[in-house]
Amino acid sequence: MKASDNAYATLLTEIVDGTLEPGTILAEVEQSSRLGVSRTPLREALGRLRKDGLIVRQSGRGLAVTDVSIDDILAIYELRQPLEQQAARLVALRGNPALFAALAEEFRGAEALIDGGPAGIRAYYDLNERLDRAIEDALDNRYLITALKALHLHLARIRRLNRGNIVRLKQAAVETLVIIEAIVDGDPELAASATQVHLRQSQKATLEAAKIRNNKKELQ
Amino acid sequence: MKASDNAYATLLTEIVDGTLEPGTILAEVEQSSRLGVSRTPLREALGRLRKDGLIVRQSGRGLAVTDVSIDDILAIYELRQPLEQQAARLVALRGNPALFAALAEEFRGAEALIDGGPAGIRAYYDLNERLDRAIEDALDNRYLITALKALHLHLARIRRLNRGNIVRLKQAAVETLVIIEAIVDGDPELAASATQVHLRQSQKATLEAAKIRNNKKELQ
DNA sequence: GTTATGCCAAATGTATACATTTAGTCAAGA
DNA sequence: TCTTGACTAAATGTATACATTTGGCATAAC
Numbered sequence: 366m367k368a369s370d371n372a373y374a375t376l377l378t379e380i381v382d383g384t385l386e387p388g389t390i391l392a393e394v395e396q397s398s399r400l401g402v403s404r405t406p407l408r409e410a411l412g413r414l415r416k417d418g419l420i421v422r423q424s425g426r427g428l429a430v431t432d433v434s435i436d437d438i439l440a441i442y443e444l445r446q447p448l449e450q451q452a453a454r455l456v457a458l459r460g461n462p463a464l465f466a467a468l469a470e471e472f473r474g475a476e477a478l479i480d481g482g483p484a485g486i487r488a489y490y491d492l493n494e495r496l497d498r499a500i501e502d503a504l505d506n507r508y509l510i511t512a513l514k515a516l517h518l519h520l521a522r523i524r525r526l527n528r529g530n531i532v533r534l535k536q537a538a539v540e541t542l543v544i545i546e547a548i549v550d551g552d553p554e555l556a557a558s559a560t561q562v563h564l565r566q567s568q569k570a571t572l573e574a575a576k577i578r579n580n581k582k583e584l585q
Numbered sequence: 586m587k588a589s590d591n592a593y594a595t596l597l598t599e600i601v602d603g604t605l606e607p608g609t610i611l612a613e614v615e616q617s618s619r620l621g622v623s624r625t626p627l628r629e630a631l632g633r634l635r636k637d638g639l640i641v642r643q644s645g646r647g648l649a650v651t652d653v654s655i656d657d658i659l660a661i662y663e664l665r666q667p668l669e670q671q672a673a674r675l676v677a678l679r680g681n682p683a684l685f686a687a688l689a690e691e692f693r694g695a696e697a698l699i700d701g702g703p704a705g706i707r708a709y710y711d712l713n714e715r716l717d718r719a720i721e722d723a724l725d726n727r728y729l730i731t732a733l734k735a736l737h738l739h740l741a742r743i744r745r746l747n748r749g750n751i752v753r754l755k756q757a758a759v760e761t762l763v764i765i766e767a768i769v770d771g772d773p774e775l776a777a778s779a780t781q782v783h784l785r786q787s788q789k790a791t792l793e794a795a796k797i798r799n800n801k802k803e804l805q
Numbered sequence: 806g807t808t809a810t811g812c813c814a815a816a817t818g819t820a821t822a823c824a825t826t827t828a829g830t831c832a833a834g835a
Numbered sequence: 836t837c838t839t840g841a842c843t844a845a846a847t848g849t850a851t852a853c854a855t856t857t858g859g860c861a862t863a864a865c
Contacts, residue, residue: 367848393817403850405625408817412629416636418731427816440726443675447667448732455663506660508739511638512668512732519728587818613847623820628847647846 369406373413376400380419380430381521387432391420417518433522435575441519442568448512449564452500453556457548460503468496469545475538479531489534496541526574533570540566589626593633596620600639600650601741607652611640637738653742655795661739662788668732669784672720673776677768680723688716689765695758699751709754716761746794753790760786 376396379385397407411428414420423429456465471492478485478492497517501510527533540563547556596616599605617627631648634640643649676685691712698705698712717737721730747753760783767776 369848392815394815404817405849405851408629409632412632413636416633418727437728440728443671443726444728444732447671451663451667506663507638508657508660508664508736512664512735515732516728589818612845614845624847625819625821 367406368402369409372396372400372402372407373410376410376414377417377419377518380414381518383522383525385430387430389430390423390427391430392427417515419518433519435572435579437519438523438568438571438575441516441523442564445516445520446561446564448509448516450557450560452504452509452513453544453548453560454553455506455509456500456503457551457553457556459505460499460548462549462551464499465545465548468492468499469542469549472496472538472542472545475542476535479534479538486534489538493541496545523571523575526571526578530570530574537563537567587626588622589629592616592620592622592627592630596630596634597637597639597738600634601738603742603745605650607650609650610643610647611650612647637735639738653739655792655799657739658743658788658791658795661736661743662784665736665740666781666784668729668736670777670780672724672729672733673764673768673780674773675726675729676720676723677771677773677776679725680719680768682769682771684719685765685768688712688719689762689769692716692758692762692765695762696755699754699758706754709758713761716765743791743795746791746798750790750794757783757787 376385376391385391391411393404393407393411396411397404400407411420415422415428419431420428421431475489475492478489481488501513504510540559543559544556544563547553547559596605596611605611611631613624613627613631616631617624620627631640635642635648639651640648641651695709695712698709701708721733724730760779764776764779764783767773767779
């Protein structure tokens with residue numbers, strides 16, 4: 366694996382999981398020595414992160430990790446809503462019903478999985494990832510997939526806000542199941558509507574979590 | 586201006602306007618000497634073009650300019666449709682009516698402009714660009730704007746197919762005017778529907794032009 | 806006391822030498 | 836004749852030295 370890929374993957378993980386907090390300055394010399402690569406591959410990694418919108422030029426002096434504000438959550442969902450509705454529509458038309466029927470069956474066991482402690486929750490996240498991959502495979506559209514992947518990068522950052530909200534996790538599983546069943550039935554408009562419902566609920570829960578978090582910060 | 590920005594801008598223009606045809610291999614040493622920059626900034630430029638989806642790794646030996654097939658046109662419109670409908674909806678809710686009323690007035694003169702020869706057509710293209718910028722300003726959503734800009738890069742490549750189709754150009758101006766009027770009226774659903782109509786017509790014209798072009802190529 | 810200007814230090818931007826990987830070709834063996 | 840392997844040449848990947856830009860601080864003038 367290339368050194369620049371390693372640096373990119375490491376920095377990406379650290380930004381998404383919050384190790385590198387918003388506002389952190391990433392200086393080239395500092396990060397290159399920390400990650401054990403020279404400046405050239407590091408610069409390549411920083412360039413990719415910049416295109417991803419995860420870091421921005423800070424007045425010519427270093428690159429800063431971008432913030433994720435309440436407004437950002439609203440903006441991200443304004444993009445997520447049309448993209449995922451379109452994806453649901455197209456997958457309902459093109460997806461292999463048997464494959465999605467199998468995924469639906471797994472989602473019917475999601476509640477039990479979520480109740481099964483940390484390992485079960487990890488398994489549930491893994492199930493969601495497999496669903497995303499099945500959707501991408503069925504889409505067969507590199508332009509749409511690229512847009513979805515860029516979006517998912519930012520979603521991964523805000524998803525941390527909902528961490529630990531078991532009730533919401535179970536609700537989301539039920540909502541997702543409705544979408545998958547519409548896909549199995551080959552019903553694009555139902556799939557789109559079910560996606561709209563799911564995303565509206567998801568946005569609501571995320572906004573509430575973000576507001577609570579903001580209030581806590583102010584109290585500090 | 587940075588050397589890497591120059592290299593990026595030059596290569597981008599050449600790929601979009603067809604100077605660098607699909608399939609062309611861009612080798613680092615060759616391009617760096619041609620563009621008069623060293624390999625380091627050139628590599629940065631190539632990395633950005635790769636993220637844009639305009640070039641791809643060709644089996645480890647150089648980067649090749651991507652092709653734009655009929656299937657690509659279909660795929661691009663599967664992304665364009667939901668993105669621009671969402672943009673139209675949001676701008677109808679947020680846009681400054683006076684600003685868009687002024688643009689509408691300009692579009693009412695579009696037919697005369699298009700009949701005014703090459704200079705008039707250039708002016709019409711310029712008008713479209715100002716509309717796009719007004720839309721981006723009104724959106725005030727960096728995630729959506731980023732997705733739209735990435736899309737427009739690919740649209741610019743396929744737009745060349747319609748070059749010289751005066752009849753289609755005039756139709757497009759009329760369809761665009763309907764969208765703008767819906768924005769001025771603050772009617773999001775009408776703006777979305779008008780966008781759907783416009784894009785369907787646009788896709789149809791583009792596909793026909795592409796098919797004619799393909800047939801000509803086969804005859805050669 | 807405040808503002809403007811010039812210097813300094815540290816950051817990014819660039820060029821280039823060197824390392825490593827890879828595709829293509831040629832030859833030898835089955 | 837076909838396949839397999841090694842060798843070679845040329846490409847990309849990396850490190851580092853050097854150039855340039857820029858932000859911050861100190862000093863001086865108003």
